[in-house]
């Protein structure tokens with residue numbers, strides 16, 4: 001393990017150095033895939049299914065093929081005739097065909113693809129394709145999909161072999177459940193029998209879309225030498241290379257995936273999306289082909305899982321949590337994408353970061369005839385936090401206990417066992433909770449509530465409002481096993497390059513990796529160039545997602561830089577006649593620790609080693625974490641992850657009693673980031689995910705009718721804007737150094753998203769005495785809930801506001 | 806479709822073109838003039854990523870027909886910096902890190918420039934209102950509000966016009982966020 005003790009005199013890490021991508025981004029020069037133009041490039045369009053579930057009887061592409069400007073039309077029937085082509089893909093199950101073969105499974109399922117001279121010609125031609133369908137009965141939600149004898153979305157399933165954690169997964173035969181995660185710990189039934197109180201509730205969280213402002217876009221071409229080059233808006237270049245090589249029967253070396261800047265990803269751009277079909281068209285036409293989704297297509301490409309969680313908790317008279325039983329149902333849509341991993345990883349956290357001796361969890365990944373669901377910032381955890389943190393709040397208030405104190409008393413501590421049987425370490429969840437509670441002045445006013453709101457006037461008219469405060473915590477585990485490789489090159493002039501497959505999608509990874517290299521080699525951050533993913537030269541990396549890049553790629557880059565430093569010190573130690581252990585690197589020099597003026601500049605070190613100008617020293621490293629797979633029957637594992645990340649949120653809300661409108665007045669969100677490499681960027685990540693999540697809590701929701709998405713455009717689907725930012729919103733960094741993190745860092749991409757909805761829901765409860773169990777917390781739902789609880793509320797009117805459960 | 810003659814000034818340079826009547830300004834700028842800082846987020850006027858200045862006023866290039874710009878002047882993000890020197894609002898976005906993935910950034914900056922032309926000393930409320938049509942899914946709104954306020958300050962300094970309205974407490978708080986360590 002690389003020494004991390006250098007954090008003390010660190011100067012490039014631990015500071016909010018300016019972003020290295022700043023100048024390009026404020027001048028509009030930063031290039032995205034959508035800006036990619038290749039000479040001779042064709043444009044592609046897809047024809048999509050109008051039905052949720054149907055057999056394809058016949059396709060007539062004749063008119064499309066002769067439409068002016070059209071170079072190629074491809075359908076599923078063509079795929080099966082192409083020798084050497086495996087038309088199915090998917091990171092968990094190879095269940096998705098490049099274009100529908102035999103069956104369509106959701107409204108929007110791609111059926112045919114056209115490549116033409118212009119985007120317009122391609123779209124016109126796609127509309128000329130005639131498809132005859134035989135409609136099949138569809139399963140439009142999880143309930144329908146689970147019914148005995150329900151139509152099957154997939155008759156056969158083939159597991160993918162891409163990732164160790166997904167190789168062993170098995171679908172339940174002849175059902176729509178494509179994966180069932182089970183966790184069994186202790187004796188739940190006995191504990192419930194002994195419990196003084198039993199709480200049982202069902203919580204739901206709706207489908208929502210990522211809505212990156214840059215939609216999915218891919219450009220593919222084949223060189224004369226037989227190299228398939230794909231530049232794509234993907235968060236997983238290494239996986240895409242593997243997948244394309246397998247589909248087209250090519251050596252990995254003959255597939256080159258490059259990724260420039262991404263215009264946002266948030267999980268939407270993970271795994272295969274447009275790459276297989278675009279590559280297919282490029283191979284067919286021997287021309288470069290570009291496929292870019294419209295906003296409407298983006299909405300049916302991937303989304304955040306709609307989830308129903310049934311949660312039952314047995315509590316002792318003194319408040320101890322004796323047992324928790326959770327059943328989580330994930331609507332994964334028509335193709336599994338990465339859903340089984342979502343169901344597994346979020347599933348095993350579904351009882352929360354609490355000390356509970358008896359736990360039973362069942363987490364079901366269910367196929368339906370809806371568009372596919374997959375990874376979304378938080379990877380399913382926000383949905384289960386919504387359930388367990390709402391219920392934990394209900395328990396505390398019912399027992400007349402302060403929700404913050406109650407959580408504090410029962411949260412897991414260092415060394416305690418998680419529901420998986422994994423000992424917890426480096427876990428600052430209580431510190432996060434305390435920090436957010438302090439920030440919103442928890443305790444000024446009674447448990448969870450604010451003093452009665454002052455009379456609010458709008459245009460002179462008084463509004464009846466109530467205010468309340470709420471908190472929530474959340475926990476997520478880093479993906480394990482996972483792998484990051486990196487190469488660091490130090491140049492003779494003291495500048496350096498980093499070759500890494502981490503995708504810069506706004507999180508600041510270019511700056512972070514440059515900081516780590518600058519620190520390790522004693523060079524300047526602006527002199528470090530991070531080379532964007534190019535699988536021809538950048539080593540394998542599992543994915544840019546899952547809050548893993550700082551920890552995993554950070555470690556790989558740190559180790560690679562350390563190998564360069566060893567070489568640098570070896571050369572310098574010869575020259576300076578001093579032991580390499582006594583050398584240090586800083587300000588572009590290598591010098592003796594105890595005699596700083598005894599040293600060499602980096603160019604002088606290179607001069608001593610090489611008889612040429614412009615030479616390089618190269619270091620490489622692969623950082624790999626391991627895990628013990630969870631037991632098939634019990635979900636137990638001594639080491640389910642190497643890193644936990646935890647956060648907490650606190651909200652003060654105001655609810656308008658006439659309109660049902662919820663306004664977040666004050667919001668604080670804390671994340672345990674380990675040691676921050678760039679504090680400003682950590683806060684940016686925390687804030688960004690909080691603001692986005694506030695929108696998801698209050699209004700975001702995909703609506704379907706008969707399997708058809710009805711609000712899939714920016715005119716109909718609202719996302720958080722300037723006006724949705726609470727007047728006071730505070731991101732808080734909590735530092736608990738991770739022993740294995742680079743310079744003690746963990747990661748922060750998702751932490752801010754975990755507990756937002758539950759904190760707001762708990763605040764609404766504190767204000768109204770009404771608990772909402774279905775997201776989003778729309779005015780209609782709030783009014784409806786108030787009407788149902790009117791008697792209870794009337795009884796409380798006029799009292800000091802507080803929130804009994 | 807018939808092509809129409811079009812003379813338009815883009816970023817200070819006059820272009821004599823011929824365009825179909827249904828060509829969007831967005832496509833003209835990107836596909837014909839190679840100005841890739843003009844970005845398409847939705848194509849229906851709902852996200853603001855395609856914002857350009859038309860005679861100094863922010864418009865959605867996805868909803869503007871190219872022919873309607875005849876004889877007018879268009880500014881894109883590429884035309885904002887002069888002689889390699891960033892516009893004060895760009896400089897402010899850089900300093901306040903009013904960007905993450907950067908996809909919405911050109912539209913944000915140009916809308917902010919439009920605001921400051923109309924109102925050199927906006928309040929947080931006014932910034933929120935004026936930029937309300939520009940979406941950022943990285944949701945860096947707090948950083949961007951700070952950036953616009955700082956941009957306003959820089960513009961006033963550059964134009965020799967000191968602030969007419971003192972900064973409210975809310976602006977001061979937003980301004981304080983993200984401070985506290987050296988650059």
Ligand code: FES
Pocket residue numbers: 844845846847848849850851852853854855856865866867868
């Ligand atoms: S692309 Fe023009 S407003 Fe969205």
Ligand code: FES
Pocket residue numbers: 213263264506904905906907908909910940941942943944945
């Ligand atoms: S910076 Fe990514 S959308 Fe605004």
